[in-house]
Amino acid sequence: xxxxxxxxxxxxxxxxxxxxxxxxxxxxxxxxxxxxxxxxxxxxxxxxxxxxxxxxxxxxxxxxxxxxxxxxxxxxxxxxxxxxxxxxxxxxxxxxxxxxxxxxxxxxxxxxxxxxxxxxxxxxxxxxxxxxxxxxxxxxxxxxxxxxxxxxxxxxxxxxxxxxxxxxxxxxxxxxxxxxxxxxxxxxxxxxxxxxxxxxxxxxxxxxxxxxxxxxxxxxxxxxxxxxxxxxxxxxxxxxxxxxxxxxxxxxxxxxxxxxxxxxxxxxxxxxxxxxxxxxxxxxxxxxxxx
Amino acid sequence: xxxxxxxxxxxxxxxxxxxxxxxxxxxxxxxxxxxxxxxxxxxxxxxxxxxxxxxxxxxxxxxxxxxxxxxxxxxxxxxxxxxxxxxxxxxxxxxxxxxxxxxxxxxxxxxxxxxxxxxxxxxxxxxxxxxxxxxxxxxxxxxxxxxxxxxxxxxxxxxxxxxxxxxxxxxxxxxxxxxxxxxxxxxxxxxxxxxxxxxxxxxxxxxxxxxxxxxxxxxxxxxxxxxxxxxxxxxxxxxxxxxx
Numbered sequence: 001x002x003x004x005x006x007x008x009x010x011x012x013x014x015x016x017x018x019x020x021x022x023x024x025x026x027x028x029x030x031x032x033x034x035x036x037x038x039x040x041x042x043x044x045x046x047x048x049x050x051x052x053x054x055x056x057x058x059x060x061x062x063x064x065x066x067x068x069x070x071x072x073x074x075x076x077x078x079x080x081x082x083x084x085x086x087x088x089x090x091x092x093x094x095x096x097x098x099x100x101x102x103x104x105x106x107x108x109x110x111x112x113x114x115x116x117x118x119x120x121x122x123x124x125x126x127x128x129x130x131x132x133x134x135x136x137x138x139x140x141x142x143x144x145x146x147x148x149x150x151x152x153x154x155x156x157x158x159x160x161x162x163x164x165x166x167x168x169x170x171x172x173x174x175x176x177x178x179x180x181x182x183x184x185x186x187x188x189x190x191x192x193x194x195x196x197x198x199x200x201x202x203x204x205x206x207x208x209x210x211x212x213x214x215x216x217x218x219x220x221x222x223x224x225x226x227x228x229x230x231x232x233x234x235x236x237x238x239x240x241x242x243x244x245x246x247x248x249x250x251x252x253x254x255x256x257x258x259x260x261x262x263x264x265x266x267x268x269x270x271x272x273x274x275x276x277x278x279x280x281x282x283x284x285x286x287x288x289x290x291x
Numbered sequence: 292x293x294x295x296x297x298x299x300x301x302x303x304x305x306x307x308x309x310x311x312x313x314x315x316x317x318x319x320x321x322x323x324x325x326x327x328x329x330x331x332x333x334x335x336x337x338x339x340x341x342x343x344x345x346x347x348x349x350x351x352x353x354x355x356x357x358x359x360x361x362x363x364x365x366x367x368x369x370x371x372x373x374x375x376x377x378x379x380x381x382x383x384x385x386x387x388x389x390x391x392x393x394x395x396x397x398x399x400x401x402x403x404x405x406x407x408x409x410x411x412x413x414x415x416x417x418x419x420x421x422x423x424x425x426x427x428x429x430x431x432x433x434x435x436x437x438x439x440x441x442x443x444x445x446x447x448x449x450x451x452x453x454x455x456x457x458x459x460x461x462x463x464x465x466x467x468x469x470x471x472x473x474x475x476x477x478x479x480x481x482x483x484x485x486x487x488x489x490x491x492x493x494x495x496x497x498x499x500x501x502x503x504x505x506x507x508x509x510x511x512x513x514x515x516x517x518x519x520x521x522x523x524x525x526x527x528x529x530x531x532x533x534x535x
Contacts, residue, residue, distance in 0.1 A: 183398075186391075186394070186395060187398065189384070189387060190387075190395050193383075193384035193385060193386055194382050194383070194384055196378060196382055197378060197384060197443075199346065199365075199366040200344065200366065200370070200375070200376050200378055201370065201395055201396050201398050201399075201446075201447065202366075202370035202398050202447060203398055204365070204367040205367070
């Protein structure tokens with residue numbers, strides 16, 4: 001019984017992977033393919049945010065700052081230091097993780113809206129720092145970020161880049177489920193439910209909060225790096241404003257905070273709505289409820 | 292009757308922020324005893340056990356558990372030494388099931404078989420929790436919540452367990468049941484420290500009692516003697532002192 005059940009689940013996964021890998025042959029034009037890549041990156045972002053906010057219950061607005069950190073470190077590493085994509089991505093993740101651990105420090109003492117404000121300060125000051133610093137492209141942004149290369153094969157358009165993004169997305173989703181079922185996940189949920197009781201049963205609050213921020217930073221760094229190298233290889237401080245931050249929180253809220261599948265649905269839904277309402281740019285404020 | 296002293300507090304001063312609540316407490320707990328910590332509202336009972344379990348940091352003084360100084364340790368390390376606090380106000384993890392709540396109580400135990408053993412032990416102790424094991428903890432009644440808190444405390448195999456007002460907000464019948472259970476816990480080899488406002492009940496249950504007033508130990512003695520102490524009767528048990 002359990003064997004056949006497991007077998008069936010594996011079959012489902014195989015079917016999903018086949019469909020996903022054939023997607024570029026079905027999608028008619030480049031823009032839609034580009035949009036699918038953005039959706040995948042947003043899924044990585046949303047499930048990363050879900051780990052710190054949904055599992056561990058720490059209200060953070062710093063996720064967008066970590067995303068910027070990942071994107072800019074990956075871009076700088078590959079342009080100024082000549083790293084290939086495959087070196088720049090882990091480099092960006094490491095830098096983002098360090099930043100994530102630092103961002104987690106206020107959570108030792110602050111909770112709820114106060115923590116949100118402290119983390120907001122981080123992401124906004126980082127964005128402003130980027131937009132005045134000429135070494136980081138200032139308000140011109142960084143362009144010509146090289147696409148990934150395997151041997152002599154360059155992943156230089158959205159159809160090809162999809163095959164870079166989709167494995168990372170699937171791996172991210174897989175690990176998110178793993179974390180939820182592990183001891184780590186149980187500790188996160190306990191912290192979300194009641195901090196006092198958590199420490200009374202022997203959970204090291206500081207350690208597990210830091211771990212939650214670090215794991216979400218891994219996701220944000222990964223997503224940022226993938227976004228930077230995505231064709232046309234251009235990033236700008238305006239990609240990382242408070243409005244984007246609100247969008248990611250919206251993805252979680254729509255899907256149901258704490259639910260992994262919900263985050264994925266939310267990410268797909270919000271990205272599509274955002275894209276469809278682009279023409280009505282002046283009404284987006286009403287649609288997404290930010291200002 | 293010279294049981295081993297497992298907890299020794301010396302000249303403990305503690306409080307919240309800059310407000311000092313405890314003005315030098317000396318206290319001793321011997322193995323296998325039930326110790327009652329009594330006193331009115333705002334006298335520092337909860338502050339004392341929060342200081343012991345590390346939830347607040349003492350200003351000065353020493354707390355020795357067996358031979359280890361624990362006054363500087365953070366709470367999760369103190370739990371690992373076998374000293375568990377059952378918090379006041381029935382703080383459970385509301386959105387998790389009863390069983391998940393109990394399993395979190397055994398967070399520090401790595402051995403899964405041991406966790407299941409402890410779970411069966413707790414279920415034997417509180418059969419009602421086994422009945423409700425798949426329900427969310429938020430759906431339990433007050434008495435069941437208290438049982439869940441006690442059960443969660445027992446899950447980590449403590450040698451010393453502290454209760455912060457287990458009878459608060461419960462119907463008298465349920466209070467009696469909880470007290471019987473605490474007595475059974477002590478019989479199973481644990482040492483118990485209990486905070487109570489219900490002085491009469493606590494004195495019946497305990498072996499030894501401390502009465503706190505204004506952040507110092509006001510009275511102490513064997514529970515059976517304190518019940519008959521005039522000062523205790525006047526202040527805490529009600530009624531007048533019979534003239535002899």
